[in-house]
Amino acid sequence: MDNLARGCRPRDVADVMVSTGQYGMDAARATIDQAVRLRGAATERDASESPRAPAALHAVPTPAMPYIDTSSNRIALPDREVELLFVLKKPQVILLGNVLSGEECDAIIAHCGARYTRSTVAAESDGASVVHEGRTSEMAFIQRGEAEVAERIDRRLAALAHWSPDCTEPFQLQKYGKTQEYRPHYDWLDPDSAGHRAHLARGGQRLATFVLYLCDVAQGGGTVFPHLGLEVFPKKGNALWFLNTDGRYQPDPQTLHGGAPVVSGTKIIANKWLRQERYG
Ligand SMILES: O=C(O)CCC(=O)C(=O)O
Numbered sequence: 001m002d003n004l005a006r007g008c009r010p011r012d013v014a015d016v017m018v019s020t021g022q023y024g025m026d027a028a029r030a031t032i033d034q035a036v037r038l039r040g041a042a043t044e045r046d047a048s049e050s051p052r053a054p055a056a057l058h059a060v061p062t063p064a065m066p067y068i069d070t071s072s073n074r075i076a077l078p079d080r081e082v083e084l085l086f087v088l089k090k091p092q093v094i095l096l097g098n099v100l101s102g103e104e105c106d107a108i109i110a111h112c113g114a115r116y117t118r119s120t121v122a123a124e125s126d127g128a129s130v131v132h133e134g135r136t137s138e139m140a141f142i143q144r145g146e147a148e149v150a151e152r153i154d155r156r157l158a159a160l161a162h163w164s165p166d167c168t169e170p171f172q173l174q175k176y177g178k179t180q181e182y183r184p185h186y187d188w189l190d191p192d193s194a195g196h197r198a199h200l201a202r203g204g205q206r207l208a209t210f211v212l213y214l215c216d217v218a219q220g221g222g223t224v225f226p227h228l229g230l231e232v233f234p235k236k237g238n239a240l241w242f243l244n245t246d247g248r249y250q251p252d253p254q255t256l257h258g259g260a261p262v263v264s265g266t267k268i269i270a271n272k273w274l275r276q277e278r279y280g
C-alpha cells in the first residue's frame with residue numbers, strides 16, 4: 001500500500017495489482033478500499049506533497065481525484081448500502097439514494113436549530129463573504145467534531161468518494177423558504193479572480209460537491225444544471241454528487257448549477273465540498 005501512502009489514485013493502484021496477476025479487479029478494489037478505510041481514507045497523505053502515479057506506471061504524474069464506484073447498482077459502505085439512481089458521465093453527475101437515514105437528516109436539522117444567517121458568497125475582489133441577490137437562502141455550518149451524526153456522515157462520504165475527510169470543508173447547510181433560490185453559479189474557485197485565489201490558498205480547488213437533501217420539498221427547489229438540461233428534485237436522504245473539475249483540477253464550465261426557487265414548503269440541504277488538499 002506504499003503507492004496509496006504516496007498519494008496515488010486507488011484506481012491506478014488497482015490496475016497495477018491486477019496487471020501483476022495476483023488479484024482480480026474486485027479483489028484489488030476490496031483490498032484498496034479496506035486499506036483506505038484503515039488509513040482513515042488516506043488521512044495521512046502529506047497534503048504538501050503532490051500526488052504521484054504508481055511507480056513504473058506513468059512517466060507523467062497523474063493527480064489524485066475523488067471517485068465514486070459506478071460499476072454496480074449498489075455500493076456497500078461500512079455502515080450503509082447506497083443506491084446509484086443515475087449517472088451522467090461528462091461532466092460527472094451522480095444521484096445516490098439511501099445515503100442518509102431519515103433520522104440522520106432530522107438530527108442534522110435539529111442540531112442546527114435556529115443558527116441560520118443570510119447566505120453569502122465569496123466576493124470576487126477580495127474573497128470576503130458578502131450577501132448576494134442571487135443567493136437568497138439562509139445558511140448554517142457544522143464544524144468538525146461538533147456533532148457525532150455529522151462525523152459519522154463525514155466518514156461515510158469519505159468512504160463513498162475515496163477521499164480523506166481532512167480534505168473537505170465542514171458541512172454547510174442551506175435553508176430555502178418559499179421563493180428562495182441560488183441562481184446558477186460554479187462551485188469551483190476561479191484562479192483568475194483575486195478573491196477566489198485567497199480561498200484556493202487554503203485547501204486548493206473544490207474538486208467535487210455533495211449536496212445532501214435533508215428533507216422533501218412540496219414543490220420546486222430542484223438542483224438545476226442549465227448546460228446539461230438537468231433538474232434533480234430533492235428527496236430526503238438522497239445525495240447529489242458532481243465533479244467540478246477535470247482530472248487535472250481544471251474548472252469545468254459545464255458544471256454551472258443552481259437551486260431553483262422553492263414554490264411551496266421548505267428545502268434544507270447540506271453541502272460538502274471535497275478539496276484538493278487538507279482544509280484546516
Ligand atoms: O440548492 C441546491 O440545490 C444547490 C445549492 C448549491 O449549489 C450551493 O449551495 O452551492
Ligand SMILES: [Fe+2]
Nearest residue numbers: 185186187257
Ligand atoms: Fe453550488
